[in-house]
Amino acid sequence: MIVADRVKRVTIKDVAQAAGVSTQTVSRVMNNTSYVSIETRQRVEEVVEQLGYRPSTLARSLIQQRSYTLGVVTFGLKYIGPSRTLNGIADKADELGYMLLMKKMDNFDINRIDEVIDSLLARQVDGIIWDVPENDENRAWAQGIKSLPVPIVFMSMEPRPGYSVVSMDSYLGAQMATKHLLEQGCRQIGHISGPLDWWEARLRMQGWRDTLTKAGLQVSNKQWEQGNWSSASGAAAAEKLFARYPVMDGVFVANDQMALSVLSEACRRGIKVPDQLAVVGFDGIPESAYFYPSLTTVSQDPQLLGGQAVLSLVEMIQAQQASPNRLIETQSILVLPTLLVRESSRSVQISQ
Amino acid sequence: MIVADRVKRVTIKDVAQAAGVSTQTVSRVMNNTSYVSIETRQRVEEVVEQLGYRPSTLARSLIQQRSYTLGVVTFGLKYIGPSRTLNGIADKADELGYMLLMKKMDNFDINRIDEVIDSLLARQVDGIIWDVPENDENRAWAQGIKSLPVPIVFMSMEPRPGYSVVSMDSYLGAQMATKHLLEQGCRQIGHISGPLDWWEARLRMQGWRDTLTKAGLQVSNKQWEQGNWSSASGAAAAEKLFARYPVMDGVFVANDQMALSVLSEACRRGIKVPDQLAVVGFDGIPESAYFYPSLTTVSQDPQLLGGQAVLSLVEMIQAQQASPNRLIETQSILVLPTLLVRESSRSVQISQ
DNA sequence: TGCTAACATGTTATCGATAACATATGTTAT
DNA sequence: ATAACATATGTTATCGATAACATGTTAGCA
Numbered sequence: 224m225i226v227a228d229r230v231k232r233v234t235i236k237d238v239a240q241a242a243g244v245s246t247q248t249v250s251r252v253m254n255n256t257s258y259v260s261i262e263t264r265q266r267v268e269e270v271v272e273q274l275g276y277r278p279s280t281l282a283r284s285l286i287q288q289r290s291y292t293l294g295v296v297t298f299g300l301k302y303i304g305p306s307r308t309l310n311g312i313a314d315k316a317d318e319l320g321y322m323l324l325m326k327k328m329d330n331f332d333i334n335r336i337d338e339v340i341d342s343l344l345a346r347q348v349d350g351i352i353w354d355v356p357e358n359d360e361n362r363a364w365a366q367g368i369k370s371l372p373v374p375i376v377f378m379s380m381e382p383r384p385g386y387s388v389v390s391m392d393s394y395l396g397a398q399m400a401t402k403h404l405l406e407q408g409c410r411q412i413g414h415i416s417g418p419l420d421w422w423e424a425r426l427r428m429q430g431w432r433d434t435l436t437k438a439g440l441q442v443s444n445k446q447w448e449q450g451n452w453s454s455a456s457g458a459a460a461a462e463k464l465f466a467r468y469p470v471m472d473g474v475f476v477a478n479d480q481m482a483l484s485v486l487s488e489a490c491r492r493g494i495k496v497p498d499q500l501a502v503v504g505f506d507g508i509p510e511s512a513y514f515y516p517s518l519t520t521v522s523q524d525p526q527l528l529g530g531q532a533v534l535s536l537v538e539m540i541q542a543q544q545a546s547p548n549r550l551i552e553t554q555s556i557l558v559l560p561t562l563l564v565r566e567s568s569r570s571v572q573i574s575q
Numbered sequence: 576m577i578v579a580d581r582v583k584r585v586t587i588k589d590v591a592q593a594a595g596v597s598t599q600t601v602s603r604v605m606n607n608t609s610y611v612s613i614e615t616r617q618r619v620e621e622v623v624e625q626l627g628y629r630p631s632t633l634a635r636s637l638i639q640q641r642s643y644t645l646g647v648v649t650f651g652l653k654y655i656g657p658s659r660t661l662n663g664i665a666d667k668a669d670e671l672g673y674m675l676l677m678k679k680m681d682n683f684d685i686n687r688i689d690e691v692i693d694s695l696l697a698r699q700v701d702g703i704i705w706d707v708p709e710n711d712e713n714r715a716w717a718q719g720i721k722s723l724p725v726p727i728v729f730m731s732m733e734p735r736p737g738y739s740v741v742s743m744d745s746y747l748g749a750q751m752a753t754k755h756l757l758e759q760g761c762r763q764i765g766h767i768s769g770p771l772d773w774w775e776a777r778l779r780m781q782g783w784r785d786t787l788t789k790a791g792l793q794v795s796n797k798q799w800e801q802g803n804w805s806s807a808s809g810a811a812a813a814e815k816l817f818a819r820y821p822v823m824d825g826v827f828v829a830n831d832q833m834a835l836s837v838l839s840e841a842c843r844r845g846i847k848v849p850d851q852l853a854v855v856g857f858d859g860i861p862e863s864a865y866f867y868p869s870l871t872t873v874s875q876d877p878q879l880l881g882g883q884a885v886l887s888l889v890e891m892i893q894a895q896q897a898s899p900n901r902l903i904e905t906q907s908i909l910v911l912p913t914l915l916v917r918e919s920s921r922s923v924q925i926s927q
Numbered sequence: 928t929g930c931t932a933a934c935a936t937g938t939t940a941t942c943g944a945t946a947a948c949a950t951a952t953g954t955t956a957t
Numbered sequence: 958a959t960a961a962c963a964t965a966t967g968t969t970a971t972c973g974a975t976a977a978c979a980t981g982t983t984a985g986c987a
Binding site: 232234235236246247249250254256278279280281282283284285286287 | 942944945
C-alpha cells in the first residue's frame with residue numbers, strides 16, 4: 224500500500240519571505256521578545272498559520288545551548304515499579320515543559336554507563352535522571368561522576384553528600400512492616416529479600432533485622448531467603464522457607480510480586496493467611512488489593528517519587544542557568560512510605 | 576551541599592585547534608569518511624581522547640536533517656502492558672542505534688494530539704511510534720494524518736490500508752480462549768470486557784461472542800460485564816456477574832489484572848476454580864503464573880510487538896532516505912498470540 | 928616526461944534558529 | 958529644541974557540525 228506524504232518542512236525563512244519581513248521579526252513574533260507592531264505581528268501570524276510553521280526546537284537548542292529535554296536512564300522497565308516511576312517522571316516533565324530522552328540499561332556493564340551518558344549529552348539534554356538501582360559495580364561510577372556538564376539526579380541510590388538523590392525510605396518501610404507484624408502477635412517472623420547487591424534490598428532486610436533485634440528477638444539465617452523481585456523467585460524462596468522454618472507465623476516480603484507467590488504457596492499448602500501466617504509485602508502495586516487475601520503492604524508512590532526527581536532536577540537546571548559559574552547546590556530527598564493494612568495480616572491470633 | 580562541576584563542552588573546533596588541523600579533518604576522523612593519513616588520524620584521536628571530545632548529535636542532526644531519534648507516544652504507562660511494550664521498543668531502538676524521545680498521553684484530548692506530534696517533529700525525530708489505543712475520538716485524527724513529514728507506525732489500532740500498523744491479533748486470541756473453555760466442557764461462558772471504546776476490547780469481546788455463536792450457543796447480555804482493565808473494575812464486574820449469571824461455569828476475562836480479581840472473588844465465595852468455574856485471562860503477565868490457582872491466559876509478547884514496531888518504522892525511514900521523493904510503502908503486521916494453559920482452566924469436570 | 932587517479936587536507940556554504948548589534952522613526956522630558 | 962528613550966525592524970555573527978567544492982601531493986602508468 225502506498226501513502227501520500229512527504230511534506231517539506233516549513234522554516235523561518237519561508238515565513239519571513241511570505242510575510243515580507245526578516246527572519247528576526249518572525250522570531251520576535253514567535254517568542255514575544257522585543258517590540259513588533261500590531262500589523263506586522265498579525266501578518267506574520269497569519270502566514271504562520273497558513274503555512275503551518277513550527278519552529279525547530281533543534282536549531283533553537285543549538286544556539287541557546289539548552290534543549291528543554293531531560294535524559295532519563297531506567298533499569299528494568301518491564302517491571303511495574305520502574306515503569307510507574309517513569310510515568311511519574313513523564314507527567315512532571317510534561318507539566319514543566321520538558322521532553323524526555325529515554326535510554327534503558329539492562330545490565331550493569333560499567334562500560335556502557337559512559338556510552339549512555341555520552342549519548343544523552345551529545346543531544347544536549349539539560350539534565351539527567353539516573354534511575355538505575357545502586358549495586359556494587361555502578362557505585363564506583365557514581366562516585367566519580369562529579370564532572371558532568373549538566374546536573375544529575377539519582378534515584379534508588381544511597382544519599383551521599385554532594386549528590387542529589389531522590390529515594391524512598393526503604394529502611395523505615397521495613398521497620399513499619401516488621402513492627403506491624405510484631406503488633407499482630409507474630410513472633411517468628413521471616414523475610415524474603417530482593418537481590419542483596421541492590422541497596423534497597425539490603426535496606427529492607429536491615430530494617431527487618433533491626434526491628435526484630437530491638438524487640439529482643441533472635442534473628443538467624445534460616446529465617447530468610449533471597450529472591451530477585453520476580454514472582455518466580457518468590458515462589459522458590461517461599462518453598463524453601465516453609466521447609467526450613469516451619470514455625471514461621473509472619474513474613475515480610477521485599478516486594479509485592481514475591482508476596483503474591485507466598486500467598487499462593489501458602490494456599491497450596493493449606494496454611495491459613497493471616498491466621499497461621501501473616502504476610503506483608505512492599506510497593507503497594509494496585510493489584511495487591513485484589514490478591515487473595517488482599518495484601519498488607521508498604522506503599523510507596525513511584526509517581527510522586529518520579530515527580531520529585533524531576534522537580535529537583537529542574538531546580539538545579541534553573542539555578543545553573545541563573546548563574547552559570549556558581550556551584551550547584553545539591554539536595555537529597557527521602558520520600559516516606561505508608562503502611563496499607565489489609566486482610567493478609569489483620570487480626571492475627573496470638574500464636575506462640 | 577556544594578558540588579564541583581561545570582565542565583565546558585568540548586567542540587570540534589577545540590579538537591581541530593589542539594591537533595593543528597581543520598575541523599573537517601576531525602570530522603573525517605570521527606566518521607571515517609574520506610581519506611586521512613595515519614599520522615593525522617592518530618594525532619586527532621589522541622586529542623579527542625585527551626579532551627574527552629564527543630560530537631554533538633544535535634548539530635549533526637541539524638545539518639543532516641536526521642536525528643537518529645524516534646518519537647514514541649504512549650498511553651497508560653502505569654499499566655503493565657504498555658510499559659512492557661515500551662520496553663520492547665527501547666530494546667530494539669537501542670539495537671538499531673536510535674534513541675527515544677518520549678511523550679505520554681493521558682486522555683484523548685484531540686487538541687493535544689497535534690501539539691504532541693508537533694513537539695516531536697520540532698525535535699527532528701526520524702519517525703514516530705503511536706502507541707495510543709484507538710478509540711472513537713482519535714480514530715478521526717488517524718484518518719487525517721496522511722501528511723506528516725516523517726513515517727509513523729501505529730500500534731493497538733485497527734489495520735487499515737495506507738497505514739503501517741503493528742498489533743496483536745486480539746480477535747484470534749479471544750477465539751482461542753473461548754474455544755479452550757468449550758473444550759474443557761464449559762457451556763455457560765461469561766466475559767468481562769475492557770472499556771468498549773477501545774478497539775482491542777471490542778475485538779476480544781467479538782471473538783468471544785462469535786465463538787460461542789458458532790458453537791451453537793446463545794449469547795445474552797447478562798453474560799458479560801464491562802471493566803476498565805484495572806483489578807478494581809474486575810472485582811466489581813465479577814461481583815455483578817456472579818450475581819446475575821450464577822450458572823456460569825467458565826469466564827473469559829479481557830486482561831490478567833481483572834482475571835486476578837475474578838479468582839479472588841471466586842475464592843471468597845467458595846467457588847472452586849477450575850472445577851466450578853474455569854477462568855481464562857489475557858496478556859500473559861509474568862505474575863499470572865503465580866496467581867492461585869495459576870491463570871490460563873492468552874499470552875502476547877509486548878516485547879516482540881514493540882520491537883516489531885521499531886523494525887517497521889526504521890525500514891520506512893530507510894526507504895525514505897534512499898529515495899526521498901518516492902512514496903513510502905506501508906505494511907501492517909498482526910502478531911499471533913499463544914494460549915498458556917494453566918490450573919485455572921485445566922481438567923474441568925463436565926458441568927451442565 | 929607528463930597525465931590521471933588515489934590520497935590528503937583545507938575553505939566556504941549550510942542546516943534553522945537566536946544573539947548581538949545597528950539603524951530609523953516617533954515620543955517624551957527638560 | 959534637543960537629548961534621551963521607547964518603538965520597530967533589519968543585518969551580521971553564531972551555535973557545532975557536515976556537505977560541497979577546491980587544492981595540493983604522491984604514485985602509477987602510458
